[in-house]
Amino acid sequence: MTKRFALGIFDDEDVLLHAIDNIRAAGVKIHDVFTPFPVHGIDDALGIERSRLPIAAFFFGLCGTSFALWMQIYMLGFDWPMIIGGKPHIALPAFIPVTFELTVLFCAWGMMITFFTICGLYPRWKVPVLDVRSTDDKFVMAIDLNNGAVDMNHLRQLLRDNGASEVNEKEMTQK
Amino acid sequence: MQHVSAVREPLVTGGKTYHDVTQDVCRQVEAKPNVRWMAALSVALFLFGVFLYSVYRTLWYGIGEWGLNKTVGWAWDITNFVWWVGIGHAGTLISAVLLLFRQKWRTSINRAAEAMTIFAVICAAMFPVLHMGRPWLAFWVLPFQNTFGSLWVNFNSPLLWDVFAISTYFSVSLVFWYTGLIPDFATIRDRAKGPIARRAYALLSFGWTGSAKHWSRYETVSLILAGVSTPLVLSVHTIVSMDFATSVVPGWHTTIFPPYFVAGAIFSGFAMVLTLMLITRVVFKLEDYITLEHIALMNKIMMITGSIVGVAYITEFFIAWYSQVEFEQYAFINRATGPYWWAYWSMMTCNVITPQLVWIRKVRYSIPLTFLLSIIVNIGMWFERFVIIVTSLHRDYLPSSWAMFSPTRIDVGIYLGTIGLFFTLFLLFAKFFPVINMAEVKSVLKYGVDNGPTYVAGHDHHASVQHSATPGVPASAPVNYNKHD
Numbered sequence: 011m012t013k014r015f016a017l018g019i020f021d022d023e024d025v026l027l028h029a030i031d032n033i034r035a036a037g038v039k040i041h042d043v044f045t046p047f048p049v050h051g052i053d054d055a056l057g058i059e060r061s062r063l064p065i066a067a068f069f070f071g072l073c074g075t076s077f078a079l080w081m082q083i084y085m086l087g088f089d090w091p092m093i094i095g096g097k098p099h100i101a102l103p104a105f106i107p108v109t110f111e112l113t114v115l116f117c118a119w120g121m122m123i124t125f126f127t128i129c130g131l132y133p134r135w136k137v138p139v140l141d142v143r144s145t146d147d148k149f150v151m152a153i154d155l156n157n158g159a160v161d162m163n164h165l166r167q168l169l170r171d172n173g174a175s176e177v178n179e180k181e182m183t184q185k
Numbered sequence: 186m187q188h189v190s191a192v193r194e195p196l197v198t199g200g201k202t203y204h205d206v207t208q209d210v211c212r213q214v215e216a217k218p219n220v221r222w223m224a225a226l227s228v229a230l231f232l233f234g235v236f237l238y239s240v241y242r243t244l245w246y247g248i249g250e251w252g253l254n255k256t257v258g259w260a261w262d263i264t265n266f267v268w269w270v271g272i273g274h275a276g277t278l279i280s281a282v283l284l285l286f287r288q289k290w291r292t293s294i295n296r297a298a299e300a301m302t303i304f305a306v307i308c309a310a311m312f313p314v315l316h317m318g319r320p321w322l323a324f325w326v327l328p329f330q331n332t333f334g335s336l337w338v339n340f341n342s343p344l345l346w347d348v349f350a351i352s353t354y355f356s357v358s359l360v361f362w363y364t365g366l367i368p369d370f371a372t373i374r375d376r377a378k379g380p381i382a383r384r385a386y387a388l389l390s391f392g393w394t395g396s397a398k399h400w401s402r403y404e405t406v407s408l409i410l411a412g413v414s415t416p417l418v419l420s421v422h423t424i425v426s427m428d429f430a431t432s433v434v435p436g437w438h439t440t441i442f443p444p445y446f447v448a449g450a451i452f453s454g455f456a457m458v459l460t461l462m463l464i465t466r467v468v469f470k471l472e473d474y475i476t477l478e479h480i481a482l483m484n485k486i487m488m489i490t491g492s493i494v495g496v497a498y499i500t501e502f503f504i505a506w507y508s509q510v511e512f513e514q515y516a517f518i519n520r521a522t523g524p525y526w527w528a529y530w531s532m533m534t535c536n537v538i539t540p541q542l543v544w545i546r547k548v549r550y551s552i553p554l555t556f557l558l559s560i561i562v563n564i565g566m567w568f569e570r571f572v573i574i575v576t577s578l579h580r581d582y583l584p585s586s587w588a589m590f591s592p593t594r595i596d597v598g599i600y601l602g603t604i605g606l607f608f609t610l611f612l613l614f615a616k617f618f619p620v621i622n623m624a625e626v627k628s629v630l631k632y633g634v635d636n637g638p639t640y641v642a643g644h645d646h647h648a649s650v651q652h653s654a655t656p657g658v659p660a661s662a663p664v665n666y667n668k669h670d
Contacts, residue, residue: 046203046372047628048400058398061405071413085328085337094341107346107424111353114413114420118357122364125406129399131367131391135384142375144395145368147203147627 012183013156015041017140018169019176020149023049029151029172030055036168041154044144067121074116078109140180155179196290196632199473203627206474207372210621213469214373215382218616221468229608236602239595240315248318250595256588257578261596262312263428264570265603268453269309270351270425271446271566274418275454276302277358280365281414284407289632290482292625293474296369297465298458299362300618304610305457306355308603313347315599343427350424357417361410364403367393369619422450429573436516436577439504445497449566452490452536455483456562461611463556465620474621481549487562491540494569498537512582520576524589528572535565 018033020026026049033040040056053060086092087100097104126132144150151174153165166177201209218226242250253260276298283291314320326348328338338345370390377383393399426446429437439445459480466475505517520529539561542548548558580587614620 043397044395045397045400046207046395047368047624048404049397049628052397053401056397058401061402063402063405064409067409067413081328082340086340090337092339094339097341101341104341107343107420107427108340108349110416110420111346111349114357114417115353117413118360118410121406121409122360125364125402126391129402131393131399133388134392135387137371137374137387137390137392137394139375139394145372145375145393146207 012181013154014179014181015140016153016155016160016162016165016169017176017178017180018151018153018172018174019141019143019178020151020173021147021175022173023052023149025173026149026151027051027055029169029174032172033151033153033168038153038160038165038168041152044140044150044152046145046147046149049149063121063124066124067117070120070124071113071117073120074113075109077116078112079105082108138182140182141178194478196293196476196478196629197474197626198476201473201630203630206621206623206627206630207376209471209474210369210619210623210626211373211376213615214617214619215376215378222612222616226609226612229605229612232601232605233609234605235598236605239598239602240311242595243315243599244320248316250593252591252593252596254588254590256581256586257575257590259578260571260575260590261592261600262316264567264574265600266309266312267425267446267570267574268567269305269312269603269607271422271450271453271570272457272563273302273305273309273354273358273454274422274447274450275458276300276305277354277414277418278451278454279458280361281411281418284411285415289629290479292629293471293476293479293621294458294462294483295625296362296365296618296622297461297615297620299358299365300611300614300620301454301457301461302358303355303362304607304614306351306358307610308607310351310355311599311603311606343424343431346424347428350421354417354421357410357414361407361414364406364410365622365625366618367391368395368403368624369622371395372623373619419447422447434577434581435510435512436501436520436573438513439501441497441500441504445494448490448493448497449536449569452487452494452540453563453566455487455490456559456566459483459487459555459559460563463552463559465615469615469620471621474626477550477552480552480555484543484549484555484558487559488540488543491536491562495537495540498533515580516577519580520572523576523580525572525576525579528568529576532565532568532572535561536569539565 018029020029023045026043026045030040030043030052034055034057043052043056045052052058082105083100091099093099094101139145140152141148141150151169153160155162162179169177197206199205251260251262253262276295279291279298280295283295314323317323326338326345328340367390370386371393374383374386374390377386423443423446426442430439430442432438462475462483463480466472502517505513508514520526539558542554542558548554575590579590
């Protein structure tokens with residue numbers, strides 16, 4: 011499916027942040043903003059909700075802790091109990107290092123896999139981008155033109171007035 | 186979030202714009218390899234060849250090719266292992282601990298430092314694996330249900346903790362490093378001219394577009410990874426120190442080992458970061474990004490951790506005397522005055538005296554002196570591990586079994602070989618990967634520069650915002666930057 015976007019190109023992140031506020035205040039829905047680096051305050055300006063990833067991180071960590079404890083207690087305490095240095099079979103203090111390492115391991119890998127999955131990031135040969143300069147030095151604001159609610163001329167003026175250095179239109183095929 | 190004061194020194198000098206950052210960092214990725222790089226790679230590959238030869242001898246003829254004997258059963262291998270793991274610690278410290286402490290200057294050096302971590306851990310892993318004698322059975326260290334019955338690994342052993350610590354450390358560092366690389370791969374992809382480069386970097390970039398939502402999550406993930414990496418890096422060298430501290434060998438059986446080893450690791454790691462950065466900034470013309478200020482800050486960290494290590498050396502001596510344990514006292518007197526006195530005093534000079542020179546401002550800001558200092562610290566920290574390991578072992582409880590250790594050609598070959606392996610990997614990284622984290626450097630570009638977009642092209646647009654005629658926006662609406670800070 012081919013979609014049409016209006017692209018407002020900005021040169022500076024402070025100008026962009028004001029433009030986002032003003033354009034949203036003018037009742038225009040912003041599809042997405044592409045920036046070369048994380049711009050502080052853009053989440054609030056665009057109304058992006060605070061990520062729930064930290065909660066996921068906690069549970070991934072908890073999985074690691076439980077798995078590590080279960081593994082060590084089961085293996086040394088039940089499956090093949092051995093007397094090592096006269097210590098009890100289930101010597102919890104000695105299990106702390108491995109438990110800690112597996113907590114970190116599960117948390118880190120769990121976070122990465124979750125992050126790539128929810129962002130839809132995976133290795134691919136071709137990456138369609140609306141404006142290649144958005145990974146270099148430009149801040150690109152994309153506004154969806156498909157539902158016909160937005161008048162392009164009005165939008166062009168609005169973006170220009172809010173500091174866009176260029177306003178372009180681009181079609182992109184999306185899956 | 187943070188208050189940026191105008192009196193701060195800029196982190197990046199030379200009045201760079203966002204585009205300049207991209208250009209400066211991508212230059213060496215896009216250019217053809219130059220003669221100097223090829224020459225350096227040839228030397229590194231030659232040393233790597235020495236490594237392969239020494240490994241071949243070790244595997245074909247066995248551990249007898251090494252200088253170990255019945256009394257000194259651990260020597261160069263474990264010395265080199267601890268040395269390499271320690272070097273790795275600075276990378277994580279810079280990328281994780283300094284991120285949590287919001288030290289913005291880390292942005293210019295974290296990428297290369299973390300690459301150093303990963304390559305150093307790879308080098309470190311070679312030693313215990315080769316010491317196994319039959320490295321193809323290395324997987325026996327993992328808890329898997331084997332064919333000989335369900336006999337499991339011993340979870341009470343610090344050597345096993347080490348397996349878990351080092352492998353977790355390697356894999357988490359790799360993940361953290363790669364996440365940071367994705368936006369920069371996207372930058373290179375979008376600039377790439379040739380179809381092969383574009384495809385390759387597209388593949389590496391995982392389809393990153395720089396969407397605001399992705400950045401928001403990216404920052405959350407970075408913070409969490411930094412949060413878990415910080416205790417991880419401390420735990421790794423703590424566990425390495427427990428390989429020694431949980432034994433009953435005089436000179437090893439000490440409770441100060443964990444903090445002492447962690448400080449030593451950061452100390453040697455920063456020395457290696459400085460060695461690498463001082464070369465990298467000149468070869469790739471990145472003097473505006475890795476400034477004298479960065480070098481001075483790293484020198485300070487080196488000095489502090491070096492002083493902690495110095496205090497630990499003295500504490501060990503004091504405790505040996507204070508404990509009134511004859512064997513403990515002999516171990517330390519033997520270190521300082523026994524047959525390995527030269528190793529002990531090299532360690533003391535390199536690690537305790539040299540870093541104190543950093544108190545002098547001129548030394549801190551001098552590139553040749555810093556370079557020399559970093560090399561001396563690297564040597565000193567190698568001697569530290571050698572002293573701890575060999576002097577404690579070579580004269581044990583039974584004088585009839587006292588022995589000396591001297592390395593063979595193969596020992597030296599494997600050690601030099603891992604240096605070759607390290608530099609081979611580092612040079613390949615420096616050529617094909619962005620050595621500086623472009624996205625993060627761009628985000629701190631305005632740091633210390635007068636607030637507001639005064640020096641970038643956006644200046645006149647900024648003006649147009651203030652005189653906006655847009656309906657619904659007051660014409661004289663003041664631009665409140667603080668709101669987004």
